[in-house]
Amino acid sequence: xxxxxxxxxxxxxxxxxxxxxxxxxxxxxxxxxxxxxxxxxxxxxxxxxxxxxxxxxxxxxxxxxxxxxxxxxxxxxxxxxxxxxxxxxxxxxxxxxxxxxxxxxxxxxxxxxxxxxxxxxxxxxxxxxxxxxxxxxxxxxxxxxxxxxxxx
Amino acid sequence: xxxxxxxxxxxxxxxxxxxxxxxxxxxxxxxxxxxxxxxxxxxxxxxxxxxxxxxxxxxxxxxxxxxxxxxxxxxxxxxxxxxxxxxxxxxxxxxxxxxxxxxxxxxxxxxxxxxxxxxxxxxxxxxxxxxxxxxxxxxxxxxxxxxxxxxxxxxxxxxxxxxxxxxxxxxxxxxxxxxxxxxxxxxxxxxxxxxxxxxxxxxxxxxxxxxxxxxxxxxxxxxxxxxxxxxxxxxxxxxxxxxxxxxxxxxxxxxxxxxxxxxxxxxxxxxxxxxxxxxxxxxxxxxxxxxxxxxxxxxxxxxxxxxxxxxxxxxxxxxxxxxxxxxxxxxxxxxxxxxxxxxxxxxxxxxxxxxxxxxxxxxxxxxxxxxxxxxxxxxxxxxxxxxxxxxxxxxxxxxxxxxxxxxxxxxxxxxxxxxxxxxxxxxxxxxxxxxxxxxxxxxxxxxxxxxxxxxxxxxxxxxxxxxxxxxxxxxxxxxxxxxxxxxxxxxxxxxxxxxxxxxxxxxxxxxxxxxxxxxxxxxxxxxxxxxxxxxxxxxxxxxxxxxxxxxxxxxxxxxxxxxxxxxxxxxxxxxxxxxxxxxxxxxxxxxxxxxxxxxxxxxxxxxxxxxxxxxxxxxxxxxxxxxxxxxxxxxxxxxxxxxxxxxxxxxxxxxxxxxxxxxxxxxxxxxxxxxxxxxxxxxxxxxxxxxxxxxxxxxxxxxxxxxxxxxxxxxxxxxxxxxxxxxx
Ligand code: FES
Ligand code: FES
Numbered sequence: 001x002x003x004x005x006x007x008x009x010x011x012x013x014x015x016x017x018x019x020x021x022x023x024x025x026x027x028x029x030x031x032x033x034x035x036x037x038x039x040x041x042x043x044x045x046x047x048x049x050x051x052x053x054x055x056x057x058x059x060x061x062x063x064x065x066x067x068x069x070x071x072x073x074x075x076x077x078x079x080x081x082x083x084x085x086x087x088x089x090x091x092x093x094x095x096x097x098x099x100x101x102x103x104x105x106x107x108x109x110x111x112x113x114x115x116x117x118x119x120x121x122x123x124x125x126x127x128x129x130x131x132x133x134x135x136x137x138x139x140x141x142x143x144x145x146x147x148x149x150x151x152x
Numbered sequence: 153x154x155x156x157x158x159x160x161x162x163x164x165x166x167x168x169x170x171x172x173x174x175x176x177x178x179x180x181x182x183x184x185x186x187x188x189x190x191x192x193x194x195x196x197x198x199x200x201x202x203x204x205x206x207x208x209x210x211x212x213x214x215x216x217x218x219x220x221x222x223x224x225x226x227x228x229x230x231x232x233x234x235x236x237x238x239x240x241x242x243x244x245x246x247x248x249x250x251x252x253x254x255x256x257x258x259x260x261x262x263x264x265x266x267x268x269x270x271x272x273x274x275x276x277x278x279x280x281x282x283x284x285x286x287x288x289x290x291x292x293x294x295x296x297x298x299x300x301x302x303x304x305x306x307x308x309x310x311x312x313x314x315x316x317x318x319x320x321x322x323x324x325x326x327x328x329x330x331x332x333x334x335x336x337x338x339x340x341x342x343x344x345x346x347x348x349x350x351x352x353x354x355x356x357x358x359x360x361x362x363x364x365x366x367x368x369x370x371x372x373x374x375x376x377x378x379x380x381x382x383x384x385x386x387x388x389x390x391x392x393x394x395x396x397x398x399x400x401x402x403x404x405x406x407x408x409x410x411x412x413x414x415x416x417x418x419x420x421x422x423x424x425x426x427x428x429x430x431x432x433x434x435x436x437x438x439x440x441x442x443x444x445x446x447x448x449x450x451x452x453x454x455x456x457x458x459x460x461x462x463x464x465x466x467x468x469x470x471x472x473x474x475x476x477x478x479x480x481x482x483x484x485x486x487x488x489x490x491x492x493x494x495x496x497x498x499x500x501x502x503x504x505x506x507x508x509x510x511x512x513x514x515x516x517x518x519x520x521x522x523x524x525x526x527x528x529x530x531x532x533x534x535x536x537x538x539x540x541x542x543x544x545x546x547x548x549x550x551x552x553x554x555x556x557x558x559x560x561x562x563x564x565x566x567x568x569x570x571x572x573x574x575x576x577x578x579x580x581x582x583x584x585x586x587x588x589x590x591x592x593x594x595x596x597x598x599x600x601x602x603x604x605x606x607x608x609x610x611x612x613x614x615x616x617x618x619x620x621x622x623x624x625x626x627x628x629x630x631x632x633x634x635x636x637x638x639x640x641x642x643x644x645x646x647x648x649x650x651x652x653x654x655x656x657x658x659x660x661x662x663x664x665x666x667x668x669x670x671x672x673x674x675x676x677x678x679x680x681x682x683x684x685x686x687x688x689x690x691x692x693x694x695x696x697x698x699x700x701x702x703x704x705x706x707x708x709x710x711x712x713x714x715x716x717x718x719x720x721x722x723x724x725x726x727x728x729x730x731x732x733x734x735x736x737x738x739x740x741x742x743x744x745x746x747x748x749x750x751x752x753x754x755x756x757x758x759x760x761x762x763x764x765x766x767x768x769x770x771x772x773x774x775x776x777x778x779x780x781x782x783x784x785x786x787x788x789x790x791x792x793x794x795x796x797x798x799x800x801x802x803x804x805x806x807x808x809x810x811x812x813x814x815x816x817x818x819x820x821x822x823x824x825x826x827x828x829x830x831x832x833x834x835x836x837x838x839x840x841x842x843x844x845x846x847x848x849x850x851x852x853x854x855x856x857x858x859x860x861x862x863x864x865x866x867x868x869x870x871x872x873x874x875x876x877x878x879x880x
Contacts, residue, residue: 016397016427023426027372032364033357035547037498038579039429042817045498073357084355091347091783094791095221096354097361097498097547122826129817131498131548132221133794134787135828 002062006031007075017063022046024062025072033073033100037129044128045097047104048072054108054127073100079110079145086141094132102128106142115146197319199279199327201253202232202272204246209303209316211236211243216254217264218519219247219350220497220546220553221791222846223784224264226349228272230341231780235276235334236283238315239303240341245349250521250541259519260554260662261748265780265842266710277331285328286321287313336778336839345783350545362502362517362544363576370504371573373565374428375405377417377585380441380810381658382407388418388437396434398427403568405561411622412527414561415585421569425576432578445810447657449591453489456593456654459614460487464650465628468638471646476608480599484685488596488674489871492805493589495663496820499547500582505562506572511538516559517546524556528563550795551662555587583820584812587661588805590615592654594637594674599646604686606697609644611637614652615670618660627655629667636747637671639706641714643699657810664795665850668747673872676743676855681868690859691725691742710749710843716836717746720753720773723834728755728771735759738768741860743852748844750776751836754793754852756829758860765861765879767797767829770853775836777843782835789833789849796853798823801880804873821875 004011004024011029022039025031025048037045039058046058049071071077083106086092093099102125109116109124116124121142130138197205204212213229225245233243248254256267280300287305288295290313297308306312336343353359378384390402400421407416420431477483503516505528512532518524521541529536546553562575577585592615599608617633619626629651638649663669683693695718704712721744725731730740737759744753755771772789779785802821806813814820854872861879862868874880 015424019424019426023424026364027424027426030366031357032360032366035361035498036363036425036500036576038817040579040816040818043498043579073355087355088347088351091345091351091787093221093348093351093354094223094787095219095498095546095548096348096350096359099354100357103355125825129498129822129824130794131496131550131822133791133823133828135794135823135825136790136831137787139825 002066004062004065004070005068006070007072013062015062018061021048021057021060021062021065021070025057031072031074035097035100037098037101044101044105047101047128049077049104049108052108052111054105073103077107080104080107082145083107083110083141086145090137090141090144092134092137092141094134098128098130102130102138106138109142110146116142197322199282200275202275203236203279205279205315205319207316207319209242209314211238211315212246213243214246214248216248216257218259218521218543218546218549220259220519220549222788223348223781224259226346227265227781227784228268229349230346231269231272232276234339234341235273236280237300237302240346242303243349247543250518250525250543252522257520257522258554259549260551261844263748263844266749266844269780269842273333274331277333278327281328281331282322282325283315283318285325286318289321290318343779343782346781347783359545361499361547362515363499363547365504365515365544365574367504367506367515367572369571371400371421371423371569371571372425372428373419373421373562373573373575374425374432374578375417375419375561375575375581376432376435376437377415377581378439378441379584380439381444382415383439383441383445384416385418386438386440388435390435392434392436393420393431396427396431398423399431401569402431402435403565405564408531408560410527412523412555412557412560414557414564419565421565421573428576429578441810444657447810448808449492449806453591453593456591456614456652457487457489459652459654460593460595460612462652464612464614464652466648466650467634468649469647473608473610473646473648476599476646477597480607481602482600482685483597484600484682485595485597486678486681486870488594488677490592490670490673491803491872492591492658493663493799493803494583494586494805494820495550495552496582496822497546497548497550497552500577500579501552501558502574502576503559503562504572504574505559505566507532507563507566507570510534512563512566513540513542514559514562515542515544516556517544517549517553518556518559519546519549519551519554520556524559527556527560531560531563532567550664551666552586555661579816583814583816587621587659589663589669590617590660590667592670594670596674596678598678598682600682600686604688606642606644606682608646609642610648610650611640612650612652613637614654615667616654616656616660618662620656621659621661627653633667636668636745637675639704639712640675641704641712641717641746642697644697658807665747665847668745668847668851669799669854672743672745672747672851673855676745676852677858677870680741680859680862691721691730694721694742694744708749710841712746716751716775717744720744720751720775720836723836724753724755724771724773727773727832727834728757728769730755737864739860739863741856741858741863743856743859745848745851747848747851750774750843750845750848752848752852754856756856756860758857758864760864763878765857765874767857770829770831772831772849773834773836774845774849775838776845776848777838777840779835780842785835785845786833788845790831792849793831793853794823794828796850797827797857800854800857800872800874801827802873802875804876
């Protein structure tokens with residue numbers, strides 16, 4: 001049995017310890033908001049927050065995830081919720097498939113760097129592919145969220 | 153789609169063998185066969201298949217086309233809601249299953265809004281007319297004293313009644329003929345920036361794409377397919393595979409020789425996707441590579457290039473091209489080469505199929521649910537009525553999900569294991585076993601007179617055709633594959649278009665914008681080259697080439713208007729500041745193309761930094777007739793820039809000995825945020841019927857970029873991707 005703390009709740013799962021977190025989330029626990037896009041750490045669709053940092057869950061065996069605070073797109077954290085609001089205001093998604101991963105990467109960025117420069121945003125978001133090409137709106141949404149936060 | 157037709161309730165109820173209090177009417181293409189007893193008992197107002205109004209005022213609108221990011225679930229339903237004077241916040245959208253009663257459901261060719269706009273308006277207007285009539289009956293006042301507004305009918309006296317409260321009366325009424333449509337100035341949703349109806353689900357991870365669908369007792373499958381297209385299994389060893397925890401079974405998948413049939417291979421069935429993937433990697437298979445094992449793209453493109461240097465089959469000829477070339481003061485000829493591409497929608501192909509008791513239910517991301525239904529019924533040898541195809545959200549389609557081969561695979565396996573199974577393609581599978589965008593060589597030759605006017609234009613192309621997927625052995629392009637080159641709207645006295653022979657060795661299929669990508673590339677780049685040869689500014693030269701304002705003679709319902717083509721080009725140039733002084737080292741390249749009946753131009757500003765191209769901004773202008781949803785048109789243009797740049801920079805599927813060499817996003821690269829330029833989109837205001845939006849933005853990007861690089865560096869790139877030239 002492996003215990004995973006996801007979105008503030010403990011889940012006991014009986015699975016191959018080498019199974020990547022992505023598949024435990026999707027196929028065993030039922031959090032399908034975290035997506036498979038490449039399985040090789042190349043696209044960012046599978047991003048989750050691990051102790052506040054964005055990691056590719058397709059590369060993380062569940063055995064290494066015990067004792068970590070994991071947050072998925074279904075979870076709630078301050079920056080994620082703010083970003084979700086801006087994402088809605090700016091109509092960011094097209095097909096939407098990459099967006100959970102984009103939102104998680106953006107959340108991790110704002111967790112560390114509340115007022116990122118354009119270059120900071122480019123660097124942080126370079127791990128996420130959007131095949132529909134929503135980058136311009138993602139960048140704007142991150143900038144708007146950061147500003148809102150500063151004004152408050 | 154056919155007009156809305158009144159079908160008597162008695163006739164319908166007799167057919168259904170049901171008694172119900174509700175009056176149900178439909179468009180003439182419907183048969184009601186999808187309506188269940190439950191549905192009828194609900195006492196809802198269903199003036200047609202697409203509208204269901206509940207007594208509590210909730211309005212359910214049906215989307216018959218698939219959502220893949222182009223906003224169709226929002227656009228089409230908002231058209232109904234607008235004409236119906238419904239309150240958008242009370243609307244939910246229900247996705248239609250694959251069924252011919254909804255008419256054509258293929259979501260491709262940028263045609264959903266184009267083909268359905270009028271019918272959707274009529275449906276909404278009909279429902280509104282009936283609600284007004286119901287209110288007039290309730291109040292016993294003339295209909296002319298009632299108006300509909302935001303989910304209410306309002307009387308001149310000021311009293312009002314909600315739509316939900318009118319349901320019980322509306323269901324007793326006949327469908328009116330000839331309802332009046334709104335004037336475009338009164339549109340509330342059409343032409344506005346409505347957000348996607350699914351946005352909340354998407355950003356919270358609740359949206360259900362094909363990959364996210366779960367049913368009880370679901371098993372997962374991964375399939376190892378032959379590295380060479382149409383190769384077959386000789387033998388395989390599953391010993392190691394069965395030792396992997398979670399693996400349940402290993403099953404050989406036969407090849408189904410049909411355009412959308414399964415490629416065949418060996419499947420691993422498991423309790424998780426991960427175990428299925430691991431099992432697949434551990435499979436040892438001995439393949440018979442078959443007839444395509446010689447296909448090496450490097451050699452092939454050389455052969456295609458030789459083919460287009462020689463006279464081909466003449467598809468169209470005007471004036472006398474030979475004479476023009478003999479008399480010309482200057483002759484220019486160039487050959488362009490473009491590689492195979494693959495779609496890589498962010499969500500890989502996947503499908504759940506559940507075969508049980510002579511029926512089958514499917515859940516999958518599909519652009520063509522009716523084709524999937526037919527394939528499944530054919531494979532199982534059952535009637536299509538026994539097959540239900542549920543369309544999930546699509547995590548991108550780009551043409552890949554028009555080909556339901558993955559649904560056939562899932563059905564083969566479900567039948568075998570007698571339970572529900574989800575087939576999941578790995579990204580490597582997606583890149584290595586697709587229906588590829590074709591590769592091509594194109595030869596263009598032109599003569600100029602001493603004033604710089606083009607007197608002759610010859611275009612000769614060779615490409616493996618999409619037709620080969622449907623008719624094995626076909627080796628000349630289809631009409632649709634040459635149309636955009638054949639009908640180039642240039643005012644040149646002598647023109648000829650020819651095609652050369654090319655055999656296909658991969659499955660060839662549609663990819664967003666299809667053959668407009670290579671055609672627009674070489675036409676736009678060659679035109680730019682001619683401008684420099686003529687010593688005329690490329691914008692001015694191009695406007696001259698297009699010539700006078702006129703409507704081109706085509707058989708299509710939508711007419712090709714050269715004034716609109718010139719207009720978008722001039723606008724894009726103006727918005728980009730073309731002709732103004734630019735920062736040192738900056739240059740703007742232009743391209744314009746007509747496809748899917750829309751006119752699009754791009755102006756791209758670049759400079760060269762450390763021997764690499766840097767894009768400063770992209771200006772897009774589109775004329776696509778009446779705009780239903782400005783937000784999605786803008787989004788599609790922004791997305792087209794990224795799609796076009798991805799193919800221009802990196803897009804390349806190559807093969808050696810029949811095997812695709814690319815694997816994943818490391819070697820089939822997609823533009824990422826640091827490379828994504830600022831994009832400005834202008835949408836031309838228009839009263840003309842709506843035309844395509846999803847595809848026409850892509851073709852102009854690569855040529856505008858290549859033209860900009862030439863202006864900045866004097867270096868002309870006649871083949872893609874640019875990564876092989878070291879400039880990106
Ligand atoms: S699925 Fe993990 S990075 Fe692509
Ligand atoms: S929105 Fe479709 S992949 Fe990003």
